[in-house]
Amino acid sequence: xxxxxxxxxxxxxxxxxxxxxxxxxxxxxxxxxxxxxxxxxxxxxxxxxxxxxxxxxxxxxxxxxxxxxxxxxxxxxxxxxxxxxxxxxxxxxxxxxxxxxxxxxxxxxxxxxxxxxxxxxxxxxxxxxxxxxxxxxxxxxxxxxxxxxxxxxxxxxxxxxxxxxxxxxxxxxxxxxxxxxxxxxxxxxxxxxxxxxxxxxxxxxxxxxxxxxxxxxxxxxxxxxxxxxxxxxxxxxxxxxxxxxxxxxxxxxxxxxxxxxxxxxxxxxxxxxxxxxxxxxxxxxxxxxxxxxxxxxxxxxxxxxxxxxxxxxxxxxxxxxxxxxxxxxxxxxxxxxxxxxxxxxxxxxxxxxxxxxxxxxxxxxxxxxxxxxxxxx
Amino acid sequence: xxxxxxxxxxxxxxxxxxxxxxxxxxxxxxxxxxxxxxxxxxxxxxxxxxxxxxxxxxxxxxxxxxxxxxxxxxxxxxxxxxxxxxxxxxxxxxxxxxxxxxxxxxxxxxxxxxxxxxxxxxxxxxxxxxxxxxxxxxxxxxxxxxxxxxxxxxxxxxxxxxxxxxxxxxxxxxxxxxxxxxxxxxxxxxxxxxxxxxxxxxxxxxxxxxxxxxxxxxxxxxxxxxxxxxxxxxxxxxxxxxxxxxxxxxxxxxxxxxxxxxxxxxxxxxxxxxxxxxxxx
Numbered sequence: 290x291x292x293x294x295x296x297x298x299x300x301x302x303x304x305x306x307x308x309x310x311x312x313x314x315x316x317x318x319x320x321x322x323x324x325x326x327x328x329x330x331x332x333x334x335x336x337x338x339x340x341x342x343x344x345x346x347x348x349x350x351x352x353x354x355x356x357x358x359x360x361x362x363x364x365x366x367x368x369x370x371x372x373x374x375x376x377x378x379x380x381x382x383x384x385x386x387x388x389x390x391x392x393x394x395x396x397x398x399x400x401x402x403x404x405x406x407x408x409x410x411x412x413x414x415x416x417x418x419x420x421x422x423x424x425x426x427x428x429x430x431x432x433x434x435x436x437x438x439x440x441x442x443x444x445x446x447x448x449x450x451x452x453x454x455x456x457x458x459x460x461x462x463x464x465x466x467x468x469x470x471x472x473x474x475x476x477x478x479x480x481x482x483x484x485x486x487x488x489x490x491x492x493x494x495x496x497x498x499x500x501x502x503x504x505x506x507x508x509x510x511x512x513x514x515x516x517x518x519x520x521x522x523x524x525x526x527x528x529x530x531x532x533x534x535x536x537x538x539x540x541x542x543x544x545x546x547x548x549x550x551x552x553x554x555x556x557x558x559x560x561x562x563x564x565x566x567x568x569x570x571x572x573x574x575x576x577x578x579x580x581x582x583x584x585x586x587x588x589x590x591x592x593x594x595x596x597x598x599x600x601x602x603x604x605x606x607x608x609x610x611x612x613x614x615x616x617x618x619x620x621x622x623x624x625x626x627x628x629x630x631x632x633x634x635x636x637x638x639x640x641x642x643x644x645x646x647x648x649x650x651x652x653x654x655x656x657x658x659x660x661x662x663x664x665x666x
Numbered sequence: 667x668x669x670x671x672x673x674x675x676x677x678x679x680x681x682x683x684x685x686x687x688x689x690x691x692x693x694x695x696x697x698x699x700x701x702x703x704x705x706x707x708x709x710x711x712x713x714x715x716x717x718x719x720x721x722x723x724x725x726x727x728x729x730x731x732x733x734x735x736x737x738x739x740x741x742x743x744x745x746x747x748x749x750x751x752x753x754x755x756x757x758x759x760x761x762x763x764x765x766x767x768x769x770x771x772x773x774x775x776x777x778x779x780x781x782x783x784x785x786x787x788x789x790x791x792x793x794x795x796x797x798x799x800x801x802x803x804x805x806x807x808x809x810x811x812x813x814x815x816x817x818x819x820x821x822x823x824x825x826x827x828x829x830x831x832x833x834x835x836x837x838x839x840x841x842x843x844x845x846x847x848x849x850x851x852x853x854x855x856x857x858x859x860x861x862x863x864x865x866x867x868x869x870x871x872x873x874x875x876x877x878x879x880x881x882x883x884x885x886x887x888x889x890x891x892x893x894x895x896x897x898x899x900x901x902x903x904x905x906x907x908x909x910x911x912x913x914x915x916x917x918x919x920x921x922x923x924x925x926x927x928x929x930x931x932x933x934x935x936x937x938x939x940x941x942x943x944x945x946x947x
Contacts, residue, residue, distance in 0.1 A: 574918075574919070574920045576917055576918045576919075577868035577871075578868055578871045578872045578875060578917040578918060579872075579917075579918060580868075581868050581869045581871070581872035581873075582872045582875075582876070585869075585872065585873075585876075622920075623914075623918050623919050623920060624918065625914055625918050626875065626876075626879075626897065626918075627894070627897045627898065627901070630893040630894040630896075630897050631894045631897075633893065633894070634894075659892050659893060662892075662893035663880065663883075663893055663896075664850070664853075664873075664876045664877055664879070664880040
């Protein structure tokens with residue numbers, strides 16, 4: 290299993306040289322799974338069982354615990370929870386786009402408490418400064434020396450609420466920290482804690498007074514998930530639960546309880562569980578055929594007549610990482626094209642840009658992406 | 667220094683413009699008793715100011731002929747006892763000696779018996795240059811073809827516009843179609859043949875997998891579904907899911923995990939027949 294992890298280390302796709310030098314049995318078998326060899330292989334006696342190994346089983350149990358804990362507070366939003374877990378297990382950053390009131394903050398809060406991670410939230414506004422997020426040097430009047438005051442970015446889970454409301458220099462400062470996972474304050478470098486995950490939100494409406502993230506910065510986000518309203522049944526359950534929240538007595542007064550008060554402080558797992566899950570993601574098997582699927586789709590975005598901007602290589606890397614995490618969450622130790630197609634919209638759509646002709650003809654990014662994913666129109 | 671230069675240049679310009687302006691010659695104080703003749707040149711206005719003419723009010727005679735040799739205009743009149751003083755402008759178009767009084771009449775149509783007021787209009791041109799020099803004939807061929815050239819240019823412009831509107835957009839649409847003109851059967855057949863023969867590369871394996879999904883999409887009439895929903899729908903279909911599972915074992919699982927070996931021949935044979943039938947149709 291570790292040999293496969295080495296194969297995909299440094300977020301790089303395997304090349305021919307790597308395949309040749311990695312003298313692992315699995316890779317040898319996989320690279321020989323073409324044509325005649327494939328026929329010979331499938332006709333030979335099977336060696337291993339279908340079931341995943343014990344480590345992966347434990348990780349799947351851990352994921353189930355997280356899902357159960359989240360479900361006690363958040364109704365529905367299974368896909369968002371899955372995307373959050375994917376981002377957490379792969380070290381990617383997630384951008385959530387949705388109208389207010391879809392429990393974005395609640396989801397991130399409950400996730401951080403469930404895995405016992407540090408959590409910080411920054412509400413982005415027009416007058417926010419980079420030092421408000423990263424930190425700054427302050428003069429200690431007792432010692433007459435400057436000391437570093439670390440900002441909220443020094444956490445495991447950072448919720449950047451309404452990221453498009455801040456000025457580009459603030460967005461740039463955060464995105465740089467996301468990319469390099471270190472911050473420079475007063476000429477001194479500080480590494481960010483591990484894991485470090487930024488979950489940013491943006492509102493698709495009310496664009497006045499906002500600074501839209503440019504494509505280059507959107508590319509830093511592994512996924513952009515568009516939240517949708519809950520289904521009617523889910524909404525009924527939300528209302529039922531909300532009606533039973535009651536009040537909380539504080540001193541001589543009382544306040545109405547919210548869903549945040551329902552969060553249990555007892556974690557469902559430890560950082561060791563998280564590390565195990567991250568390792569397990571690295572062990573998920575990626576076949577040559579799957580890589581071919583990704584390369585084909587990425588290339589189609591670059592050559593499509595309706596697209597001005599296609600996917601960067603980072604998109605392909607993100608697709609593989611996210612697909613491996615999704616496979617693990619679904620209890621598989623190998624990826625299948627279903628993972629790719631399920632994640633394509635979240636990984637690709639914010640990385641492509643329609644050209645003028647496409648916009649004039651009324652095409653949308655989603656429709657063009659679907660035509661790319663489908664082999665025939 | 668700069669300001670001085672600026673003011674000086676303004677003065678020079680204003681003086682030059684004063685010289686250049688064709689200001690009329692003004693003669694003041696002429697009256698009906700004076701016999702001195704006034705002089706001007708062809709086309710150059712002569713103003714006779716404060717000229718007293720006895721009798722009732724005078725007006726300029728209306729012109730009945732466009733080719734009159736001179737023109738008289740009363741600029742303003744002033745009462746002068748029982749008489750009037752006049753500011754008169756005279757302009758001669760042909761050289762000669764003119765009596766300004768001939769171009770005036772009483773406003774009350776009574777007889778005008780006043781002493782003549784002679785004006786000599788001298789020519790500036792030489793005697794044999796009484797007519798303007800004719801303009802040279804334009805010998806350019808372009809002038810004669812101007813209208814046809816405009817007409818042809820208009821047609822070319824219109825044709826270009828129509829070509830952009832219709833042919834250009836059509837080409838764009840064709841470009842997107844060109845990629846996908848072949849049918850699933852046409853693309854599937856050689857890949858299946860190669861797979862059964864064991865000559866499939868990993869890229870072709872991936873392509874075959876996509877085409878097989880599309881084959882089932884067409885068979886189950888699921889073309890309207892997004893790619894991810896198509897896959898999940900096929901996973902729920904009793905026959906399609908078997909095919910997908912077999913392909914998972916063949917292409918996506920780590921080698922040697924299949925409880926039952928995947929027989930590629932058996933897996934792809936039905937599709938080979940379908941591809942041949944559909945292609946021949």
